[in-house]
Amino acid sequence: MPKIKTEKKSRVHNEVAKQGIMFNKDFGQHILKNPMIITAMLEKAALRPTDVVLEIGPGTGNMTMKLLEQAKKVVACEIDTRLVAELQKRVLGTPYQQKLHIMVGDALKTELPFFDLCVANVPYQISSPLVFKLLLHRPFFRCAVLMFQREFAQRLVAQPGDKLYCRLSVNTQLLARVDMLMKVGKNNFRPPPKVESSVVRIEPRNPPPPIPYREWDGLTRIAFTRKNKTLGAAFRQTSVLTALEKNYALHCSLNNVTIPEGFDVKAKIEEILTEVEADQKRARTMDIDDFMKLLHAFNKNGIHFS
Missing domain, CATH: 3.40.50.150 (Vaccinia Virus protein VP39)
Known part of the structure; x- marks a missing residue:
């Protein structure tokens, strides 16, 4: 045997x-x-x-x-x-x-x-x-x-x-x-x-940074999907746009906010990225402060990641 x-x-x-x-x-x-x-x-x-x-x-x-x-x-x-x-x-x-x-x-x-x-x-x-x-x-x-x-x-x-x-x-x-x-x-x-x-x-870090961690995690997940691509390219992916549009609709519903007529999530995201000069940035070169600034800009405009 x-x-x-x-x-x-x-x-x-x-x-x-x-x-x-x-x-x-x-x-x-x-x-x-x-x-x-x-x-x-x-x-x-x-x-x-x-x-x-x-x-x-x-x-x-x-x-x-x-x-x-x-x-x-x-x-x-x-x-x-x-x-x-x-x-x-x-x-x-x-x-x-x-x-x-x-x-x-x-x-x-x-x-x-x-x-x-x-x-x-x-x-x-x-x-x-x-x-x-x-x-x-x-x-x-x-x-x-x-x-x-x-x-x-x-x-x-x-x-x-x-x-x-x-x-x-x-x-x-x-x-x-x-x-x-x-x-x-x-x-x-x-x-x-x-x-x-x-x-x-x-x-x-105690106390931890005053940031909702699930939001942060959702943002970095998108940014690092293609860490060598620009953020503009990362956020233009159809799956990303669809998910963020769904989150935006939920955010508006929970806060009794009327979704603007003809709302275009792609245009809104491009506007935010341009406003904080992040459209051409790449995740691999961004530090914590860069991501904090970006997350704040998105959240301020009703764009959420969780």
Whole structure:
């Protein structure tokens, strides 16, 4: 009988091989094995003994155990029940047992509790939605020290004009200050991922800018659909015009405003873009202030994005 190969789907992590745990690539399981990287991440987080720390994807608990040494409480969110059992085993009968609270499930679908800090080696496939789930979480947390795939981390900190500057960059920087902390080579993980990693520090802006985030998100979505095209070209797309016309009609209806006779949404949008001198601008060169100015001009004229 031919031998069934399982190596392609997952690899055995030596420390838990005896429990028969296979690492699941669908969950992005790459365990950080270098204790010096873990120590450096905790130092950058500036933990206090009174802190409640959220950890997403604790894996076998290498970072969790270090967090438990320094924090008041650790909330670990883990989707894989086999790793939950491994984590519970590590704290069983230790002073840390009472300090660890494990939430079993998908971090993106779980209602997160209060926390002061978030420290995590993030499963790479949930990077983007997790960043925004954290940034829109209330009450505010102090900061997050997170490990991401290197290119994703570079996008978070990219500035207007940079090759990697994108919607992710401007949306994140609207809500937080983001700093690159360190690079982490693939050999620091077991099994090694195919990509290099980086650690970033994210500090939410508190209070946040006085902007309806869904409106902002809708505007940047259109602008960055073709980030190298002019805004004039981006807003002349039929699908965009149709959606904005529908939003305008809804806005007028909700505010008891009569839609002007012969209203032409395309002409109105071109007028607004010209008024703020944005018609020939490209999203890849625009900063937060440029987008704020544009959003204000649209909203003032009854054009909405959510």
